Amino acid sequence: MLWTAGIVAVVFYAMIPVVWLISLSLKTPATVGDKKFVPQDLTLENYTTLFEGGFDSPLLRPLITSVAIAIIATTIAVTLASFTAYAIARLDFPGKALILAGALAIAMFPPISVVGPLFDMWRTLGLYDTYPGLIIPYLTFALPLAIYTLVAFFREIPWELEQAAQVDGATPWQAFTKIILPLAAPGVFTAAILVFIFAWNDFVFAATLTSSDSSRTVPAAMAFFQGESQFTAPTGNIAAAAVLVTIPIIIFVLIFQRRIVAGLTAGAVKG
Amino acid sequence: MTAVPVGRKERAAKRAAGGPGRASDKTKAERKLAYMLCAPAVVAMLLVTVYPILYAIVLSVQKIDLRFPEESEFVGLDNYVAVFTSELFRIDLFNTVLITVVSVAIELVLGMALALVMHKALFGRGLVRTAILVPYGIVTVVAAFAWFFAFDPSSGFVNSLPLIADDKAWFGDRANAFAVIILAEVWKTTPFMALLLLAGLATIDDGLYEAAKVDGANAVQRFLRITLPLLKPALLVALLFRTLDAFRVFDSIFVMTRGSQDTESLSILGFNQLISRLNLGLGSAVSVVLFVLVLLIAFVFVRGFGTATPGTQGATN
Numbered sequence: 001m002l003w004t005a006g007i008v009a010v011v012f013y014a015m016i017p018v019v020w021l022i023s024l025s026l027k028t029p030a031t032v033g034d035k036k037f038v039p040q041d042l043t044l045e046n047y048t049t050l051f052e053g054g055f056d057s058p059l060l061r062p063l064i065t066s067v068a069i070a071i072i073a074t075t076i077a078v079t080l081a082s083f084t085a086y087a088i089a090r091l092d093f094p095g096k097a098l099i100l101a102g103a104l105a106i107a108m109f110p111p112i113s114v115v116g117p118l119f120d121m122w123r124t125l126g127l128y129d130t131y132p133g134l135i136i137p138y139l140t141f142a143l144p145l146a147i148y149t150l151v152a153f154f155r156e157i158p159w160e161l162e163q164a165a166q167v168d169g170a171t172p173w174q175a176f177t178k179i180i181l182p183l184a185a186p187g188v189f190t191a192a193i194l195v196f197i198f199a200w201n202d203f204v205f206a207a208t209l210t211s212s213d214s215s216r217t218v219p220a221a222m223a224f225f226q227g228e229s230q231f232t233a234p235t236g237n238i239a240a241a242a243v244l245v246t247i248p249i250i251i252f253v254l255i256f257q258r259r260i261v262a263g264l265t266a267g268a269v270k271g
Numbered sequence: 272m273t274a275v276p277v278g279r280k281e282r283a284a285k286r287a288a289g290g291p292g293r294a295s296d297k298t299k300a301e302r303k304l305a306y307m308l309c310a311p312a313v314v315a316m317l318l319v320t321v322y323p324i325l326y327a328i329v330l331s332v333q334k335i336d337l338r339f340p341e342e343s344e345f346v347g348l349d350n351y352v353a354v355f356t357s358e359l360f361r362i363d364l365f366n367t368v369l370i371t372v373v374s375v376a377i378e379l380v381l382g383m384a385l386a387l388v389m390h391k392a393l394f395g396r397g398l399v400r401t402a403i404l405v406p407y408g409i410v411t412v413v414a415a416f417a418w419f420f421a422f423d424p425s426s427g428f429v430n431s432l433p434l435i436a437d438d439k440a441w442f443g444d445r446a447n448a449f450a451v452i453i454l455a456e457v458w459k460t461t462p463f464m465a466l467l468l469l470a471g472l473a474t475i476d477d478g479l480y481e482a483a484k485v486d487g488a489n490a491v492q493r494f495l496r497i498t499l500p501l502l503k504p505a506l507l508v509a510l511l512f513r514t515l516d517a518f519r520v521f522d523s524i525f526v527m528t529r530g531s532q533d534t535e536s537l538s539i540l541g542f543n544q545l546i547s548r549l550n551l552g553l554g555s556a557v558s559v560v561l562f563v564l565v566l567l568i569a570f571v572f573v574r575g576f577g578t579a580t581p582g583t584q585g586a587t588n
Contacts, residue, residue, distance in 0.1 A: 006388055007395040014402040017417035017458065018409070020428065024420055035431040080315060083308040092298070093305035099313060106316050108515045110565050112538040113558040116545040117323035117330065140319035143312050203412045203522045204538070208546050219412040223526060235426055242413040249408040257401045260408075264463070265470035 018246060024239035032236050046236035047244075059241055061213045062221035066245070069131055069217060070199040073138035077146050078192045080139075082184075085150030090159060100151070103144035111141065115208040122209055129211045137205045142195040149194060152266035153187025190263035193256055197249065218245045324562060330555035337549035350556035359540065360557070367536045370449070371517040374456040378513060379506075381457065382464030389465065390472045403462035411459060415526035418455040445532045452534065455523045460516065464509050471505025472498070507578040514572070515565055537561050 020037065025046050027039045034040065050059035088096050118137065119128070127133035157180065165175040206220035213221065222241050225234045253260065334346045354360050389399055406414065421427045422441040430437055441447045475498065483493050499506075521538040528534045530543070541561060544554030572578040 003392060003395065007392075007399055010385065010388075010399050011402045013458075014405045014462075017414060017421065018405060020421055021413070021417045024426070033426050035426060035428055037428040080312040084312040087305040087308040091301050091305040091308075093302040095306075095309075099309055102313070103316065105569075106320050108512075108565060108569055109320055110515075110519045110538065110558075110561050112519065112521065112541040113327060113562040113565075114320060114323035116541070116551055116555050116558050117326040118319070119545060120330070120551060121323070121326070136315075137319050140316050143316050147312065197408050201410045203410075203525070204542075207525070208542065219410050219522075222416065223412060235420060235423075238416055239420065242410075242416050245410055246413055249410070250405060253401055253404040253408050257397070257404055260404055261400060261466055264407075264466055 018250075021239050021242045021246070025236060025243045027236060029236065046240035050237055050240055050244075058225060058237065059218070059221065059244070062216050062218045063244070065131070065215055066200065066217040066219075069134050069138065070196050072131070073135045073142060073199045074192050074195045076135070077139050077142040077195050078150075078188060081143055081146030081150050081191060082188060084143075084147050085154050088147075088151050089154035089157075100147075103147050106141065107144035107148075109141070111137070111204045115204060118205075119208060128209060129215050131215055133209050134202075134205055134215065134217070137209070138199045138202060142198050145198060146191045146195050149191040149263045149266055150187055153190065154184065157183045186259065187263075190256075190259040190266075193252055193260060194263050197252065197260075200245070200249070324559075327555040327558045327562075330551050331559050333552050335551040337551060346552070350553050351560070353553060354556050354560060359535070360537075362533055363535045363537050363540045366449075366534060367518060367520065367538075370453060370456065370520050370536065371514060374453045374460070374517050375510065375513050377453070377457050378461045378464045379510065381461045382468055382509070385461065385465035386468035386472055389469050400466075403465060406459050407462040407466075409459065411522040412526055414459045415455050415523040418451055418458070418523075419527045422451050442528055442532065445534060448528050448532050448534045452520075452523050452527055455527070456517060456520065460513060464513055467505055467509040467512075468502065471502045471509075474505075475501045504579050507572065507576055511569065511572040511578050514568060518565060518568060519561075537564075 023037060023039050024032065026042050026044070027034070028041045028043045028045065031040050051057045055061055084099065087093065088099065114137075122128040122130075122133045127136070159180070161179050161183075162175045165179050166172060170178065201219070202217070203219045203223070206217040207223065210216045210220060216224075218241060222238055222245075225238055225241070331350050332345060332347055333343060334349070335343045385399075385403065389396055392399065419442075422429050424430055424438055424440050427441075429435060429441075430439055439447075441451050479497050479501075480493055483497060488496065519538055520536045521542065524530060524534055524536050524539055525542075530536075530539045535543075537557065538561065541554055541557040544550045544557055546554075548554070
């Protein structure tokens with residue numbers, strides 16, 4: 001009984017804001033201010049207006065930008081981090097501890113401390129308000145997370161199987177693709193999920209290094225949504241946009257919860 | 272399968288044979304490969320952190336206002352003097368410390384409770400884990416909007432709850448605004464704390480508890496004498512991460528109050544100077560001060576409390 005109550009309480013705790021946003025996003029303009037947790041009149045209007053006008057609509061471009069930037073940043077970060085993590089887990093060289101300590105320092109770095117200089121540099125270099133202008137800082141701040149996760153996973157791989165396969169007649173390429181790749185894939189995939197969530201989540205860089213919908217991600221676009229007139233707050237639209245960016249996260253969590261937990265704690269606890 | 276010793280023995284043998292000064296060709300080739308593999312990531316990490324922070328230091332000793340670019344000049348430490356003598360900086364520093372201390376303290380207690388429940392749970396662990404990953408994964412701006420709309424007097428359900436005044440203006444005064452901001456922070460980040468502590472709990476040998484039980488230790492004694500000391504490394508790492516993260520608080524405040532009612536944090540102050548007022552000199556001084564404060568917190572954790580930073584034990588072997 002006590003366990004069940006505890007479990008219900010935790011699920012309640014986690015889901016209340018999400019359910020509340022869904023409720024708000026389905027309310028009609030007339031009932032959005034009714035302060036009721038459960039919507040009385042249902043409508044999808046808040047969602048459809050977000051996409052009215054195609055590429056000039058409030059949400060379509062930011063949504064495409066968010067997906068594109070998160071995927072590009074994740075791909076590059078995980079590729080570079082795999083090289084580094086392989087070297088740290090597998091090769092013997094001086095400076096290993098320094099790279100890990102440096103990565104940790106960057107993980108703790110306050111982003112607001114670099115947005116001023118980046119703002120100025122990006123304007124000079126023509127990267128202000130562009131995709132690369134956001135991808136580059138995401139890459140930098142996601143690399144420590146990816147490196148730590150991958151080092152923890154790569155250290156667990158029984159690498160001598162590679163040599164064993166070669167002794168048994170496999171070519172180095174076969175040994176790598178048939179033995180090592182399948183063993184490394186779960187770690188790489190986990191790192192990719194964590195990096196994607198990180199890039200998807202960012203607001204500081206998106207709010208400071210972009211100025212228009214041509215490269216604004218959804219979190220930044222939401223924060224700068226305008227109502228139809230200055231007296232109507234676009235509550236329903238913001239709620240609808242919020243629900244839409246939360247869907248991928250919920251899907252990730254439902255499918256990959258074990259991996260996410262393993263990845264989050266691998267770097268921090270195992271060392 | 273003994274995975275680790277093989278590699279270690281090889282390396283030890285290699286070291287014994289070659290010594291650090293006379294690296295063999297194989298060692299040299301291995302090092303070269305390692306540096307080539309690490310170079311791209313290291314360059315990418317330095318390019319957007321070390322270079323900009325050095326640039327921020329350069330900007331911070333100049334008078335640079337992008338609205339009046341022709342008036343730029345070297346002013347020494349004037350910007351820092353302006354920052355440290357301003358009332359706003361002191362208020363924002365206090366706010367940042369307050370939010371950090373209160374939210375991390377609540378997260379620690381809640382996170383520990385959650386971790387203990389999940390550790391002991393016989394069933395429903397998967398469900399609980401899935402549920403608490405939702406706050407962890409959700410976009411911070413989205414969470415901030417959810418709580419903002421929940422407490423907003425014109426649309427929020429909170430004011431229609433019993434015992435709460437219908438027209439309570441949560442964002443109309445400092446204390447209430449802070450309460451909602453801290454609630455949003457705690458809601459979002461407690462799961463992270465709980466998961467790190469849960470991983471720490473999993474490393475504790477159950478035999479210790481059995482032995483303590485046999486010796487007559489009660490649950491409280493077992494928690495204080497076994498769990499806490501053995502959990503200390505995981506606990507300190509979790510606290511370090513969360514403290515530094517909370518110290519950078521920006522998204523929730525930006526969404527909920529934009530810093531009105533004296534709820535500005537240092538990150539919001541930096542943003543306002545840099546981006547809203549385009550005062551790069553003064554804004555960079557705020558950035559550098561924030562950076563130094565973060566360094567100080569990390570230093571206190573690592574040196575003062577002996578926090579073993581992740582990776583340091585493993586990296587030396």
